[in-house]
Every structure is written in C-alpha cells, then in structure tokens.
Amino acid sequence: MNQAITYQVDPLLQVLNVSAMGFIMPLLGFAFLSLFTLKEKTVWYVAISALVASFFSLVVFFKPLVHAHQYFTISWFQIAQSNFQVTLLMDDTCFWVLTMIHLVTLMVVLFSGYYMKAEQRIEKYFAYILLFFTAMVALVMVNNLMVSYIFWELVGFASYALIGFWRTKESAILANRKAFIINRIGDLGFLAAIFILYNQFATLNLQSIEVLVQQSPNNTTSLYWASAAILIAIIAKSAQFPFHVWLPDAMEGPTPVSALIHAATMVIAGVYLLLRISFLFPLEVLLLLKYLSLFSILMGSIFAMVQNDIKKILAYSTISQIGFMLFAISIGNNQLALFHLLTHAFFKAALFLAAGAFIHENKSQDIRLLKGVSKQMPLVFYAYTVASAALIGFPFTAAYLSKEGIVYAAFSQSGFNITNVLLVVSVLLTSIYVSRMWFHLNADKTATKLQSNPLAMLLPILILSIASLFFIFSINPLHLESMWLAIKLDHVPFVFSLGMIAMSLFGVLLVKYTPVILNPNESNRLVLFLQNGAYIDQLYEMVFVKPILKLAAVLKWLDRHVVDALVDGIAKLAITLAKISDWFDRKVIDGFVNLIALIAKRFGDLIRISQTGRVQTYFLLALMMMAILAWFIY
C-alpha cells in the first residue's frame, strides 16, 4: 500500500513542492519583522505581501499537485536503524484546510491594520501572526507525529505570545499563562502518545501506522493508551471540557487574534489531528469522546446564554461548535467534521472581526453597551447578521448544511436516543444565545451612523461573511451538491430539515418574547453560577492550583531548609577543613621551614663571633690552629 500511494517526484518538482509549501514567505516575513524596526504601515504591508505570496503559491503551485492520498516524504535524520522522515500531505483535506487558513489569516491581517492602529510593538504582533501562520500551515501539512508535535507546540507558543500581546495588562498575562499551562497538559498527552506509538510501531509516520494497525488489529491495549493520551492533547488544544477553561480567558488578547487563533485556526488543530488519526481510536475511546464533546456542546451554549461580554459569548460558542466537529468524528463521520470545521472557521472569524469592529468603535465589550451598533455600522451589522445566521444554522448559509448534516448523521446512526435529543437541544440553545446577542446589538435604533468606514475594516468582514454563505461550498442552498469538496452527504429528509429550521426559529422567537432570557436576572443563583462558568475555574483553583502551590511551598521550604542546609553544611565543612589546613600550613610546615632557617642562622651567629674584624683575634686564632695542628702531628 505504501508503495502504491507514494508519488514519485523528480528533484526539480520536489524543489517546486517545497516552494509550494507556501510557508517560506511568511517565515521570511516573520524573520524580517523580528529583526528590523519598521514603520507601522510598512509592517502591515510586509505581513500582507507575505500572506498573499503564500496564497498565490498555494493556488498556483500546490493545487495542481493535490491528489487524493498523495503525500511526499523527505528523509530527515537517522538514529541507528530508525529513519525519521518528514511527510508532507497533499490531499484534498489538506488543501481545503490550508485554503481556509490562508483566507482567514489574510483577512485577519487586513483587519489588524485597522484594529491595531497606533499600537506599540506592532511589528511583534505581525511577526507573531506570521510565525503562527507558518506553524499552522506546517502543522496541517505534515503527517508525521514528531514533526506535528513541534508545530503543535509552536502554534501554542504563538497563541501564548499573542494572548499576552498587551503585556502590561494583568489579566492578559494571567490568561496567556493559563492557556499555556493547560496546553502543556495536552502536550504531555501528545508526547505520551508519541512514545507509546513509537514503541509499538517503530515509526511515527501516520500512513505507516495506519497500515500496521490494519494489518494487526490485536494490539489494542497500547492503542487504548495511545488514543486516550492523544485525546487529552486534542481536547486541551480544542478547548473541550474539562480543558476548556483557557479559551474564554484567552479573549484577553487582541480581537483579530481571537478571530484567527481562538476561533478559526489553532483551536481546530485538535479536530484536524483527530481527523488524521481517528483510525487509531478504538470504539470505547470514541464513545468517551462522544460524551465529552456532547457535554462541551451543551456546556458551551449554556454558558454563552448568560454571558454579557461579546467575546466571551463567542468563545463559549467556539467551544460548543468544536464540540460539534468532535461529535461528528466520534460517530465516524470525518467528512462532516471537516466540512463543519471549514464553515465554522469562516462564520466565526466573521463574527469575531465584526465584534472587533464594534468593540473598537465603542470601547466596550459588553453587549448591553453595544446596543446601537446596528445603526452605527449597518454594513458590518449585516455581515454580522449573516454570520450569526450561519452559527444558528439557518438555510442559505454553509453552516446550515454542515450542522444539519451532523445532527442527521447522528440520528441515522443511532436513532432516537438521549444523546441525539440533547444534540437537538443544543441547536436550540445555540439559536437562543446567538439571537440574544443579536437583539442586544440591535436594541438602540437612535444611534448615529459612523462616518468613516475604513476598507481594512469592512473588506475582511464582508468577505468572511460571504464565505459563510452556501454558494462557497454548494450550488444547492438546501443540500450539499459539492462543487469542490469530495464529501458524500446523505440526503436529509425534508421533514427533518424543516424540524431543524423550526427549532432554530423557535429559539429566536423565544428570545424575542422572553425578556428573562434577553436580560437574565443577575442576582439569580443559577444565572450567577452559569456566568461564572459553573465555577469550574474555582474548582480547578481549589483542587489543582492550590495543592500544587502548597506542594511548591513545601518543596521550597525543603529546598531552603534541607537542601540548602546540606549545601551550607558542606560548605562550612570545607571552610573548617581549609582552616585546619591553613593552621597546619602556617604552624607546622612554616614552623619547620623557619626552624631550619633558625638553625642555619644560629650556626652563622656562632661562626660570626670569631669574625670580629680585629687583626689580633685572627692572629690568635691562627696560632691556636697552629697549636692544634702541632698537637695532631705529635
């Protein structure tokens, strides 16, 4: 099988392939922006041109090379008998996700020129975005777990750097630390999975692993462990329960960053990895994933219903929508998950960018204070409405096709049961929180229209909202008749579609005629409970953070009083030894030397007595010598 699908390429084409990877230009852009200090406008142009060049190479060089199941392998290094390779994927899934990433990143960078105007350290901002983009593109393309891990970490780092971009803001720093630490937990799972899989299969190449798994399906124990470990990585990166807590806090970063990283691209890295590796997952782990993702869907939409911060609503909505994707994978429908991933990326990026425009013009994130934006920026608000409709899943939007597809797939797989009913309920909840947001933003009809609508603000929002419409993906608004995507969808019965639409409409009407939902009573215990995210943060604080800090304090004490004391003791011992040695040297060795000198001196003195310098003494001595000589002779 390996032989059959390896596509032989001649060296020239390989070079072309490498340039076709498209991340060369953004990487250069990142290096350029990191090294030089430029004017704000120049920085923006550099970032845009790097992305446009990348987009160009994607369409012109990469697209013709794309075939189903195509990949191409570069040997990286060899340790003993193990050959480590970098495998680059060039299949349809890869191409579509790359296109989405390119488009969204380009739009976000365009929008950043408006949103981040006159910010400090703007070149760092764009440098991080380009770094993130490079890593994300590479993460999508490589099909080798070790190399994936490197880029997995890199996107995490870029996310960390960008959440904390406003580094003087205390809450932003806390948020990026939290995101980083929770992602580290997931990374541990990833690493563990890498170790287990390498131990089992002696390769980290996903194609090879897939072949080996199909050949010998009886090594299930290690597969359980590996898939459970990688599941931790996936739900941490994709912000699913119980690792979702970092995503709402990550909204402390600049809004375009939230649109790019925490809605459209990085958080779907987990889903994408799962798409690639789902062959590994035993049914039991898939079932666990199913319940986890269903819980995340419901939890995200319920929390989103009571939030007042527009970005937090969107963050919880992201958790919920990613839950839909993971749910689709857990019921074995990877194609639908990919479809929803793409549609979600567009409408969520549009929502975030529109929210960014509202926030930027009104200096507030509270939907109750943003009530005039429908009149203030009508065009942006129309785009926002389109994207909202996509999020709810109304017809004529692309997300209608994907979301309905997922719900229908769930029903056609397991019929009418509690999980599927909950899924439908979550569709209703989604409709409720989205329309609550919409009605708030549309509340004040008296606001004055904004005079200047910069193109850098309007263009990305409009393009992304248009990309959330059906005709990007299908020529039929009510059924997916794919134009580009090779996705096979069951034909959804008309009654089912009608039911779904009715459910969504019911949600909208419910909000319109129920003021309690529009403005939940803030003193209500339940509302407070939900607004604080069910106190999960506080629970983690109590269960994990505090004991760890206590442990750290104990370790610190141990370090100070035991380890340091030991070290100090050794040092003191050494000093004492040195003192003894010093004393010995001074008193005994020096004494001995001095003694010899003294003896020599005394002898000298003894002889000195005779050397009086008086002639007569010398004379006497000579005579005495003479007498002694005479005495010897006789």
Place this chain on the structure above:
Amino acid sequence: MNITIGHFLMISAALFAIGFYAALRRRNIILVLIGIELMVNAAVINLVAFANVNKNGNAQDGKLMALFAIVLSAAAIALALAIVVKVYQHFKTINPDEVEEFKN
C-alpha cells in the same frame, strides 16, 4: 755550669711567650709587629740550638737556615711597616682595635 739544649729552649720559650703577649695585647701595630718579630726570633733560637745538637751532618747547615729565616722575616717586617704607614695615612691611627675594616 754546663749549658745544655734545655736552657736554649727555655730562653726561646720565654722569648716566644713575651712576643706572644706583646702581639696580642699591645694597642700599637708597630709594637705588635715587634712582638711577632720576638716570636720569630724565638723560633730561630730553636733552630740554632737544634743545629748544635745534631752531630750527624754539617753543623753550619742549621745556622745557615737561621740566617735565611732572619732575612726573610726582616723582609716581611719591612713590607708590614710599609703597610702600617699606609694604614696610618688612611685611618689616622695605628691602633688595631680601631682598624675594623676587615670585619666587612
């Protein structure tokens, strides 16, 4: 009274002792030199006396030896006196205790 070799030796010893005392105790270099000369003369007396006692060879040999010794010591004394003149010019004294240049 019969004069034996013992008498000569006693005279010689006395002369030597007187010269010895003078050489060591006088504070005048010239007198010290006279003391030394006395000791040399004591030795010469011994030589003459022993020459008389020896009956085996020519009796004049010992006397000739004594004459040589007298001449040589006279030469040595002449030289020493010349040095004494130089010492006096240099140190303005001929007290041997005050001439301590030899010490260093």
